[in-house]
Amino acid sequence: MKGxxxxxxxxxxxxxxxxxAEGYQVNRARQxxxxxxxxxxxxxxxxxxxxxxxxxxxxxxxxxGNGTGQEESVSPxxxxxxxxxxxxxxxxxxxxGESWETRVSSQEETLPEAETELWREKSWEEKTLPERFxxxxxxxxxxSLRAAAEASRAGEKLADVTLRGEDPxxxxxxxxxxxxxxxxxxxxxxxxxxxxxxxxxxxVAMSPDYRPATLGAFLLEANAExxxxxxxxxxxxxxxxxxxxHTVTFExxxxxxxxxxxxxxxxxxGVDFDSVMNLxxxxxxxxxxxxxxxxxERINVSLNFTKSGYVWTNLFDVGLSFxxxxxxxxxxxxxxxxxxxxxxxxxxxxxxxxTTEEEGAEPGFETSQSEGAGTVEE
Amino acid sequence: MDDRxxxxxxxxxxDQAIAETEKAYGALLVRFSERILENRxxxxxxxxxxxxxxxxxxxxxxxxxxxxAFLLKIARHLSFDRLRTMKAQKRNVEIVELTREMEECxxxxxxxxxxxxxNLLREALNRWLRNLAPDKRAFFIRRYFFAESIREIAEATxxxxxxxxxxxxxxxxxxxxxxxxxxxxx
Numbered sequence: 001m002k003g004x005x006x007x008x009x010x011x012x013x014x015x016x017x018x019x020x021a022e023g024y025q026v027n028r029a030r031q032x033x034x035x036x037x038x039x040x041x042x043x044x045x046x047x048x049x050x051x052x053x054x055x056x057x058x059x060x061x062x063x064x065g066n067g068t069g070q071e072e073s074v075s076p077x078x079x080x081x082x083x084x085x086x087x088x089x090x091x092x093x094x095x096x097g098e099s100w101e102t103r104v105s106s107q108e109e110t111l112p113e114a115e116t117e118l119w120r121e122k123s124w125e126e127k128t129l130p131e132r133f134x135x136x137x138x139x140x141x142x143x144s145l146r147a148a149a150e151a152s153r154a155g156e157k158l159a160d161v162t163l164r165g166e167d168p169x170x171x172x173x174x175x176x177x178x179x180x181x182x183x184x185x186x187x188x189x190x191x192x193x194x195x196x197x198x199x200x201x202x203x204v205a206m207s208p209d210y211r212p213a214t215l216g217a218f219l220l221e222a223n224a225e226x227x228x229x230x231x232x233x234x235x236x237x238x239x240x241x242x243x244x245x246h247t248v249t250f251e252x253x254x255x256x257x258x259x260x261x262x263x264x265x266x267x268x269x270g271v272d273f274d275s276v277m278n279l280x281x282x283x284x285x286x287x288x289x290x291x292x293x294x295x296x297e298r299i300n301v302s303l304n305f306t307k308s309g310y311v312w313t314n315l316f317d318v319g320l321s322f323x324x325x326x327x328x329x330x331x332x333x334x335x336x337x338x339x340x341x342x343x344x345x346x347x348x349x350x351x352x353x354x355t356t357e358e359e360g361a362e363p364g365f366e367t368s369q370s371e372g373a374g375t376v377e378e
Numbered sequence: 379m380d381d382r383x384x385x386x387x388x389x390x391x392x393d394q395a396i397a398e399t400e401k402a403y404g405a406l407l408v409r410f411s412e413r414i415l416e417n418r419x420x421x422x423x424x425x426x427x428x429x430x431x432x433x434x435x436x437x438x439x440x441x442x443x444x445x446x447a448f449l450l451k452i453a454r455h456l457s458f459d460r461l462r463t464m465k466a467q468k469r470n471v472e473i474v475e476l477t478r479e480m481e482e483c484x485x486x487x488x489x490x491x492x493x494x495x496x497n498l499l500r501e502a503l504n505r506w507l508r509n510l511a512p513d514k515r516a517f518f519i520r521r522y523f524f525a526e527s528i529r530e531i532a533e534a535t536x537x538x539x540x541x542x543x544x545x546x547x548x549x550x551x552x553x554x555x556x557x558x559x560x561x562x563x564x
Contacts, residue, residue, distance in 0.1 A: 003481030007473075010522045011454045012500040015444035017507055017519060018451075024516030026537045135544060142540040144547075168511035208543040302478070314478070 124167040124174070129199050133163035133176050136205070138192065143180075143205035145194060146297045154193040154202060155182035161194070180205075183295075187221035191295065204295045208316055215311075215322045216266030224262065227293050228315075230255040231300050234289040234336055250340040253289055257339075258303065261332055265311070265324040273312065273319035287333060291315065305329045381445040388436035395436075396429050403446065407453045413525050414457040414473060424460060428453045454523065476525060479546075483553040506556045514549045517542050 124132065134145045138161055159180045166173055181193040183204060190210050195202040212218040219225070236248045287305040292298060293315050303313045309329055312321035336342065379398045387395035407428055412421035431452045441448035461473065507515050516535060520526045528546075532539040 003477040003479070003484065006480045006483060007477055007522060008458050009499055009503060010519075011451055011458070012503070013451075013507065013519060013523050014504045015441070015447035015451070017504070017515065018447040018523060019444060020512070021516040021519035021523070022446075024512060024520075024535055026513060026535055026541075134548070135541075142538065142544065144544045168514075208540045208547075301482070319475070 123169060124165075124172070129176070129196055129201065130203055132165040132174065133178075133196075134165070136161050136163040136178070136194065138180055139188075141189070141207045141209040143192060143194065143207050145203045145205050146191075147204050147295050149183070149193050149202045149204045149295075151202070153184050153204070154195065155184045157181050158188060158192060163194075163196075185223040185226055190222045206296045206316065210316055210320075212270050212320065214266060214270060215262060215268040215324070217270070218320065218322075219259075219262055219266060222315075225259060227295060228255065228258070229292045229294065230258050231290045231292060234287060234340075236333065236336055236342065237286045237288070246344055248342040248344045250336045250342045252340050253336070257335060258289065258291065261328075261335070264331075265322070265328050268311070268322040268324040268328070271310065271321045271323050273321045287329070287336070289332075305332055382442050385436060385440060385442055385445060388433065389440070393433075396433060399429055399432060399449070400425075403449050406446075407449060410450060410524065411453050411457045414454070415460060420460055421457075424453055424456045427456050431456070450524075473525065476522060479550060480522065483550045483557065502556075502560050506553060510549065510552070513537070514545055514552075517545050518549045518553075521546055 122131065130145050136143055138159060157179055161178055161180055163176050163178055164173055165176070177197045179195045179197065181195065181202075182188055183191045183193050186192075189207065191204055191206040193202050194205040210221075212221055230253055232251055232253050234250045234253045236250065238246050238248070240246060286307050289303045289305075290300045291303045291313065292300050296315060298315050301314045303311065305311050307326065307329065309324055309326040310321055311324050311329070312319050379402065381402075384395055384398045384402065387398060404425055407425040408418070408421045411424040411428075412418055415421055415424070428449060432449060435452070439448070507518070510518065513535075517531055517537070520531045520534065521528075526534070528539050528542050531537070531542045535542075537545075
């Protein structure tokens with residue numbers, strides 16, 4: 001099942017719950033009461049952001065030294081864990097004159113036994129300190145606790161704050177106090193360290209209100225070089241003549257390649273995310289590159305590229321978007337196509353019928369057949 | 379005309395029921411469908427189809443207490459049906475984003491989609507929603523049933539956008555944990 005299916009399943013939500021959701025209003029009085037008084041506020045640090053010197057010159061057409069070259073063929077068993085390792089050696093020539101082998105994947109897997117205990121939100125007593133107090137306000141912005149932070153990551157102290165938590169079952173409000181420190185390497189607009197006075201535990205706290213002016217500002221303020229890791233996969237989506245969607249998986253995407261592309265486009269202006277979402281229909285992500293930010297507990301989220309020249313990421317919960325231009329996006333597409341091995345899962349509805357041909361598929365990508373619909377990568 | 383009277387018209391097979399439904403809920407249905415489809419004409423067709431389906435479903439259904447939700451559920455289903463048949467490139471980007479967000483809720487693992495489908499999942503989702511705190515539940519449903527943007531949710535509920543974002547993030551995490559515990563590995 002994919003996200004789309006789960007989204008569609010939401011149609012079966014109990015009507016009573018729909019009715020309740022439509023009428024829900026936060027308690028404004030309580031919200032006001034929860035405003036945090038900042039006892040000490042540090043002076044804001046203005047970061048000078050410059051696109052110049054952010055490192056240009058990456059030759060996106062240069063092959064990565066990661067072993068995905070054209071002469072290298074990958075064993076189906078190595079790649080997919082197929083028991084017998086058999087593969088249809090179906091030639092598939094790309095537009096670059098490279099040849100690919102076809103892989104066959106098997107997706108049989110044993111499910112763990114379902115736990116019968118009902119899921120429920122923990123009571124106040126069951127929650128740990130950071131589970132009780134997960135958000136706080138600092139300098140007019142909200143911050144949200146994420147990964148635990150080692151002591152060495154805290155820089156100078158910025159403020160004392162009061163955190164308030166609410167028992168979801170009784171509605172009772174509780175308070176505790178903490179200290180806010182700079183997260184070394186990061187602008188405080190992006191993330192800080194919160195240390196609980198009660199326990200001494202400290203956590204990275206990121207701000208979902210953060211809105212960088214440019215991609216370059218994001219690289220600096222969010223300390224992207226440290227923050228981002230690149231698990232290595234990117235998905236390129238295209239449509240065939242019959243308007244069927246195909247997704248080609250590229251493996252071996254490197255952090256350096258992603259960062260270099262980001263640096264090259266550092267001048268790209270930040271765009272309101274909701275505005276990007278409301279742009280005409282051509283703004284559909286057609287490249288999705290996996291990125292992670294462990295500090296923010298965002299693992300294998302994405303850096304998305306749209307045909308109309310936008311790049312957006314959900315590293316900050318909902319989205320940051322930048323206008324980089326169509327050419328820049330095409331440049332990343334070319335990087336994938338030229339430097340990395342691409343393959344495509346093909347859903348085979350009836351394995352008995354033999355090899356599935358992907359009619360109208362864009363040439364140049366290996367096709368992998370899957371016997372389970374859940375294996376079709378999107 | 380109130381909901382009960384409209385439903386009684388349906389039960390009496392009086393086609394004035396459709397006119398009254400359109401009068402009371404037509405604009406809402408078009409607005410709701412348009413949010414999913416981003417196309418006024420399609421949304422108006424969905425509205426018409428919703429009214430026809432409503433006529434076909436009452437009776438046997440008698441949604442006296444939840445007529446509005448009943449209509450919205452039909453309209454949502456029809457909108458997603460239509461979305462599926464639309465040119466893929468023209469898919470509403472908001473829905474693409476909602477889909478991606480929902481993927482965050484899916485435990486990793488890999489199995490066939492059938493295992494996660496059907497009544498069990500539906501029942502589980504409702505059970506999970508019922509155990510959420512009211513604010514989480516409201517934000518989640520507004521986002522993933524009504525396909526509202528963060529801004530729209532914030533405006534409608536009086537919450538700050540950042541609170542909506544963070545709450546949705548936590549709720550998606552909770553759903554992922556729940557699905558894992560329920561044995562869904564998707």
